[in-house]
Amino acid sequence: MVVPQPATRPENPRFSSGPCAKPPTFTVDALRNAALGRSHRAAIGKEKLKAAIDGTREILGVPDDYRIAIVPASDTGAFEMAMWNLLGERPVEMAAWESFGAGWVTDVVKQLRLEAKVYTADYGQIVDMTTLNYDNDVCFTWNGTTSGVRMPNGDAIPPGRDGLTLCDATSAAFAMELPWDRLDVTTFSWQKVLGGEAAHGMLILSPRAVERLENYSPPWPLPKIFRLTKGGKLIEGIFRGETINTPSMLALEDYLFALDWAKSVGGLAGLAERANANLAVIEDFVKTREWIDFLAIDATTRSQTSVCLKFTDPRILDGASFAKAVSRRLDTEGIAFDIGSYRDAPPGLRIWCGGTVESSDIAALIPWIEWAFLIEIEAQQAAA
Ligand SMILES: Cc1ncc(COP(=O)(O)O)c(C=O)c1O
Numbered sequence: 001m002v003v004p005q006p007a008t009r010p011e012n013p014r015f016s017s018g019p020c021a022k023p024p025t026f027t028v029d030a031l032r033n034a035a036l037g038r039s040h041r042a043a044i045g046k047e048k049l050k051a052a053i054d055g056t057r058e059i060l061g062v063p064d065d066y067r068i069a070i071v072p073a074s075d076t077g078a079f080e081m082a083m084w085n086l087l088g089e090r091p092v093e094m095a096a097w098e099s100f101g102a103g104w105v106t107d108v109v110k111q112l113r114l115e116a117k118v119y120t121a122d123y124g125q126i127v128d129m130t131t132l133n134y135d136n137d138v139c140f141t142w143n144g145t146t147s148g149v150r151m152p153n154g155d156a157i158p159p160g161r162d163g164l165t166l167c168d169a170t171s172a173a174f175a176m177e178l179p180w181d182r183l184d185v186t187t188f189s190w191q192k193v194l195g196g197e198a199a200h201g202m203l204i205l206s207p208r209a210v211e212r213l214e215n216y217s218p219p220w221p222l223p224k225i226f227r228l229t230k231g232g233k234l235i236e237g238i239f240r241g242e243t244i245n246t247p248s249m250l251a252l253e254d255y256l257f258a259l260d261w262a263k264s265v266g267g268l269a270g271l272a273e274r275a276n277a278n279l280a281v282i283e284d285f286v287k288t289r290e291w292i293d294f295l296a297i298d299a300t301t302r303s304q305t306s307v308c309l310k311f312t313d314p315r316i317l318d319g320a321s322f323a324k325a326v327s328r329r330l331d332t333e334g335i336a337f338d339i340g341s342y343r344d345a346p347p348g349l350r351i352w353c354g355g356t357v358e359s360s361d362i363a364a365l366i367p368w369i370e371w372a373f374l375i376e377i378e379a380q381q382a383a384a
Contacts, residue, residue, distance in 0.1 A: 011360070024358055033253065035249045046240075067204070072200065072244065075189035076201070087137055089137070089216045090135075096140070100141050100146065143169070148294065172305070174188075180206070189201045194259070197251035323349065
């Protein structure tokens, strides 16, 4: 049987979960006002860095008394910086339900060598966050990018707690509501939901996190790139855009453009609506097909950014090679780039649905997934 190709192709085949698709209105011309060849400490550089912090605060609704910094090394840099500065003062609880959360567990247990209570759940599931002790410090990832499982809300975290919560929100920020009163440290990277460039991360600190920084010094050495205090006081300049080291003025301009675009689509509410609409297209598809399902078992934890799917057809002989063949075929056709599941995750597809992706492109992609699936089933049968 010849499987006919669908008539419509996605206009933009970029469905990667990071770096993510740039805003639909992006062209390289958007960067023409970048302060290239200028010092980031000159007025123009400082102004732009401050605008990035202010724009982030405005769109994400970060409270006025929370500090926001632009830091090196993307989300990883921001989250490592938080853990290395803040942890060790009290016992730690680590929650992980996919690869990135598991990476933070490794750092805390094997590098910082802290005694930690570790809570894990398999891919597709989530840790019961009500069972953690929030008088200890708690580290977790809001949206598990490699499993497509996210926190349904922050209700499990008590607003009155003695410990700090450290939240890796890199694939959540700008797509879902983050309850600031439940989060003491929040990190994300520019390359994720707004489709920015890599290299820089954002570190958002609650007043209690700042208090910890000013009253606790970890027993291990901190490299300059991680240092947020001097003489027991917060280095306030870092939170006004006086970055620890030199930032990329090109990436900065790109982030400013993305923030402007985000505002133009209605800010956080608009971005969340776009992501939700994208997920809804995939939900409609999955509902009507026997051979594909979400990796996330509970619909209330289903991510609307990193949407992870698994093939469930009993005819499939080797799940990993089947899923790879489907994503390779879509890539070769120029229909969808980078939608194979993450290397440590169960085999399947991962389709980025954050706000920079157009619903019409997700809708155009769907018939192509079915097309590639049917062709690979046939190929498998022919080879048998
Ligand atoms: C949940 C999560 N944490 C951390 C990272 C690492 O981000 P970066 O490479 O920007 O440091 C990623 C990247 O995909 C992620 O999804």
